[in-house]
Amino acid sequence: LSPGWILFTCVPAAAILGLSGTVYTEADFLWVYLVFVALATFMMIHEHHHRLHWQRKGLAAYGNVDLRLLGQAYVAAACSLGAIAVGRVVAEPMHSVASALFPFYNMVDSSRNAEQRASTNRIGVSETAELTIGRGPMTISEQVLMRVRAEHGAYWRGATYDRYTGAGWRSSLPGAIDVGPRPARGEPSVFVDPSERRSLEIQVPRTRHNRTPGAFHILRQSVLLEPVGRFTDLYAAGEARSFRLADDTVAGLSVTAAADLAGRVRLSHPIRGIPYEAISEVADWTPEELRQRTASMESRLMAGYLRLDLPSADLSKLQGVVDRITATARNDYDRVVALQDYVSSSCRYNLMAPALDSAGGDMVLQFLFRTREGYCDLFASALAVLCRTAGIPARVASGFTSGEFDPARAEYVVRERDKHLWCEVWFSDTGWVVFDPTTNAEDVTPVPGANQGEPGFGALRRLLQRGPIPPAIVGTALGLVLWAVRTEWRHRRSKRDRRDRVDTLGPIETEVLRVYAMVSRSLSRRGMSRRPSETPWEYADRLVNALADDATARHAVLALTQKAVAARYAGVAMGPGDVRQMHRWRRMVLGSLRSSRSQAFLRQPPPRSVH
Structure with a gap:
């Protein structure tokens, strides 16, 4: 089961428990239910953040979506308070629905209330x-x-x-x-x-x-x-x-x-x-x-x-x-x-x-x-x-x-x-x-x-004396918390590993990547930015199609991409000659943009917005 499917089960579980809670009004059950809702809300927000993290570089228009764990907790608390406020409004109609869907609850509730009244009014x-x-x-x-x-x-x-x-x-x-x-x-x-x-x-x-x-x-x-x-x-x-x-x-x-x-x-x-x-x-x-x-x-x-x-x-x-x-x-x-x-x-x-x-x-x-x-x-x-x-x-x-x-x-x-x-x-x-x-x-x-x-x-x-449902809810809640800690730890470790890999590059390899980044920024200012879902080679193919009238620029783009991928991912050692080649190819691409700017990019499709 994927994390998305696990979180999806929280929605019907919360709905069923909430519907039952309108007639099963014992205080311990209600507190456990509130804790479950709060934790499930936090986990959904955490998963949403985790998904957006991999696209955050291409979502600059939407601000900084890289919320930390404390920020996610704040959002979950706000959502939980909103759910409680809405619940107070819909509690009465939900009680009517639950009574109609589960008639046996009426008998259980009536007998429980009778027992409570008996225990309150009669003490042996x-x-x-x-x-x-x-x-x-x-x-x-x-x-x-x-x-x-x-x-x-x-x-x-x-x-x-x-x-x-x-x-x-x-x-x-x-x-x-x-x-x-x-x-x-x-x-x-x-x-x-x-x-x-x-x-x-x-x-x-x-x-x-x-x-x-x-x-x-x-x-x-x-x-x-x-x-x-x-x-x-x-x-x-x-x-x-x-x-x-x-x-x-x-x-x-x-x-x-x-x-x-x-x-x-x-x-x-x-x-x-x-x-x-x-x-x-x-x-x-x-x-x-x-x-x-x-x-x-x-x-x-x-x-x-x-x-x-x-x-x-x-x-x-x-x-x-x-x-x-x-x-x-x-x-x-x-x-x-x-x-x-x-x-x-x-x-x-x-x-x-x-x-x-x-x-x-x-x-x-x-x-x-x-x-x-x-x-x-x-x-x-x-x-x-x-x-x-x-x-x-x-x-x-x-x-x-x-x-x-x-x-x-x-x-x-x-x-x-x-x-x-x-x-x-x-x-x-x-x-x-x-x-x-x-x-x-x-x-x-x-x-x-x-x-x-x-x-x-x-x-x-x-709680353990209340039957199997409350301990199951508590176990699920603890599992969700452990899962959040696990994904957060893996996320932070992956960021550290990526940072460590970058730090292991030599000064010449770093300079090669810097030249490639300069070309990417120049193309982005001219309307040809790299999409979040594109790999370097997919980006290069789109640039080649857009530069169909300039064979020199197409060759320079392919050479720049090949050299940058080799330095970044293949671990190929670079020399001073590679840096000089990167600068020469950069000048060739920028010169082509200045000489045939209006013609080179007329045929490119408009960039798609990412939502």
């Missing part, structure tokens, strides 16, 4: 039965999901996980305990009025897994779920004891609830836009008090919260780290703090961290000893596994951080970005205590538009 908020960690980049929004009024902030817990699988967590506790609901009781509040028939109450069973053996205080929380979220779990601080909902039906369906032994409450149907109240027992403790207590519990429960089904080699590796980090700690609390500081200082928080290798072994070991980069799921899991290695009962909890406090409304605004995982450690005479290793970790999550880390790789990864 639920805790899974099994938690997978190290899943790769995560995108979270600033969407407000709920508002909480309470005396103080807390980690709003939704579920806990006690069984580590090497790839994540799951709960081994029974989760089908019927907890109602039943009609609400007690005093009316801002959100719930027990006198209303549709209000209901859920009592959370008190078990050995969610008890508060030491001092605690009661925290009442008024939670307003935003309509944008679809909640299947109820969230509360500490150990929730009861929930009161303002409505017992969702879309005409009665709501039922089930709880597990750790206190997680799961609803039978997702709810949204419904307020509820939670009453929790929150343990009271200070670091000094915890230093006096041990991280131990009943032996039957202790085994479950210490369980690690890992190969002996992995356990030995973890044990070595634990022994080294906790060597100077004198109590269980200081050991947990030392392990938390180790995870925070040795690993970096990054929401865009790549997924861990599912075939690369245990996820926590990959995180601690290989990648050292991830987000809350890996941080919490690493701390829980290290605590269990140290003989300290620990688990992972999932929910939300307290959110941002709004003093004007005296409430905590909880957003989707506040979704979180943390570690909880059991202390005797206290209960479960929260430890969050992400608090002091370095956050290296790339900021959009900022030059951090490896900018562009995240966009490249998202």
Whole structure:
């Protein structure tokens, strides 16, 4: 395929992509399309310049067409801006044409818009039965999901996980305990009025897994779920004891609830836009008090919260780290703090961290000893596994951080970005205590538009996930750029080679060519200029035909041409006698022009203009 054919394919490709883009309006696709159009425009201008370069000596009437690469880029940018301006005008009619030509796009577009509206207006908020960690980049929004009024902030817990699988967590506790609901009781509040028939109450069973053996205080929380979220779990601080909902039906369906032994409450149907109240027992403790207590519990429960089904080699590796980090700690609390500081200082928080290798072994070991980069799921899991290695009962909890406090409304605004995982450690005479290793970790999550880390790789990864068309467009664009660099390099090398060949001529050969150039200029002033497409011999044949009445001039023209071609292209060595002959033939041609000027050139055809 010639370069012209390759560039020709850009025209229908741009037309098809542009027609598709009127209905396929995803931002990444549009940006890739604009880059493709700009590069294709530049390549067409570059090829046009490359063609004109070989004729530039005969196009003096059109100015200097030997634009350099930067000038070509300027022209391409101007053409691209013009194309964008025209595109804004014709976008609407093109959309109508595309919808008529490709009816399946309407269905794709409608379903995509429906999905986008659903993702915008409905965000599923639920805790899974099994938690997978190290899943790769995560995108979270600033969407407000709920508002909480309470005396103080807390980690709003939704579920806990006690069984580590090497790839994540799951709960081994029974989760089908019927907890109602039943009609609400007690005093009316801002959100719930027990006198209303549709209000209901859920009592959370008190078990050995969610008890508060030491001092605690009661925290009442008024939670307003935003309509944008679809909640299947109820969230509360500490150990929730009861929930009161303002409505017992969702879309005409009665709501039922089930709880597990750790206190997680799961609803039978997702709810949204419904307020509820939670009453929790929150343990009271200070670091000094915890230093006096041990991280131990009943032996039957202790085994479950210490369980690690890992190969002996992995356990030995973890044990070595634990022994080294906790060597100077004198109590269980200081050991947990030392392990938390180790995870925070040795690993970096990054929401865009790549997924861990599912075939690369245990996820926590990959995180601690290989990648050292991830987000809350890996941080919490690493701390829980290290605590269990140290003989300290620990688990992972999932929910939300307290959110941002709004003093004007005296409430905590909880957003989707506040979704979180943390570690909880059991202390005797206290209960479960929260430890969050992400608090002091370095956050290296790339900021959009900022030059951090490896900018562009995240966009490249998202581009590769869009299917084969965007990577094909990017590959074509890169190919066009490489082709432009190649042709520019060859063009400059050929100019250098030609210049080098001229520089290698001796002074006598150069003088021979100078005499031939003098004759050519004299003929050009008299209307007999050399055409851009003519070789020296074709030019000589035309001169001979024009000088049909003067045999001496015809002989001189042929001799001049033969000598100049031999010196320039054949590499024939010239002597002083050749220079004298060239001057003699020059005088013969110029003398013939002066003596028979009007007759010699009457029969020549008019010069053709080159466009």
